Amino acid sequence: KDQVMKWFQVSVTKAWGRISHKYDFEVTFRNLDSAGALKIRFRSGKVVVLNLIPVVQLGDTDAYFVSHFPSDRDSLPDPYWPLSLSVYERNLMKHLAKHLPQTSCHLHCLQIVTFLHRKQSRLTGQSALTSYHLKTAVVHLLLSTRTAAWGTESLERRLQDVFSFLQRSLQEKKLHHALIGNSKLPEEVQVPEIFRKAEPINLFRSLVLQTDLYAA
Missing domain, CATH: 1.10.1410 (Poly(a)-polymerase, middle domain)
Structure with a gap:
């Protein structure tokens, strides 16, 4: 799980680096321990926070393994991903x-x-x-x-x-x-x-x- 989360964070950083010049705001990570915890700051000073959660599809079903649920108080130990x-x-x-x-x-x-x-x-x-x-x-x-x-x-x-x-x-x-x-x-x-x-x-x-x- 940790490896996937790190890969996800690096991928988001690289992707934003390629397109950031097109937009009038900046994107940063709110929490380095949570790969999808993003913060968008506009030039006006307005801040929007959001969470992107990595998922892996189970075969051809609409079931997904998720890295974590936002409401989780105790995250499952690596390498377990809960099924949604x-x-x-x-x-x-x-x-x-x-x-x-x-x-x-x-x-x-x-x-x-x-x-x-x-x-x-x-x-x-x-x-x-x-x-x-x-x-x-x-x-x-x-x-x-x-x-x-x-x-x-x-x-x-x-x-x-x-x-x-x-x-x-x-x-x-x-x-x-x-x-x-x-x-x-x-x-x-x-x-x-x-x-x-x-x-x-x-x-x-x-x-x-x-x-x-x-x-x-």
Whole structure:
């Protein structure tokens, strides 16, 4: 991973060196330890920051190995790159939205639980529970609950479902990935067979291996 990140940083530097004379701003790295952390400074003094994350495509699929996720608190050790299925996750949400009521509350539901989790984290500090876990819980409920039950008038009940689902998952220390090894996935989403027929992955496995995380 470190070698790829260094190559990426050198490549960006060389590429910018070739074309920088065409633009009225300068590009620098905000953090030498993070190859894609860029800062753009305009002559007016305005500064724009952005992150470019190196990825490697998995075969001919829309799955990608990424050097790191921006939200990672603890980066995986070299040479491990986490696998991102975000393209399929986005396709799944689009597919589900087509069959939900026009006034579906699923996004409001996710926004509320994410907001509450963020507020709680500010009060008590970070925990092992992440926004991705919350999204995964909502997706599981979307796949297992009849679509008509997601109308705006059912927001309170769906929120209760999400909290109950999360509570049960935490107690059991088991939350399966929404796409990997999930037989309930619609075929229209076209998740590759290598993922659909794989063994389910427990996103709460760290809680089993590290009891101190569970206590947090």
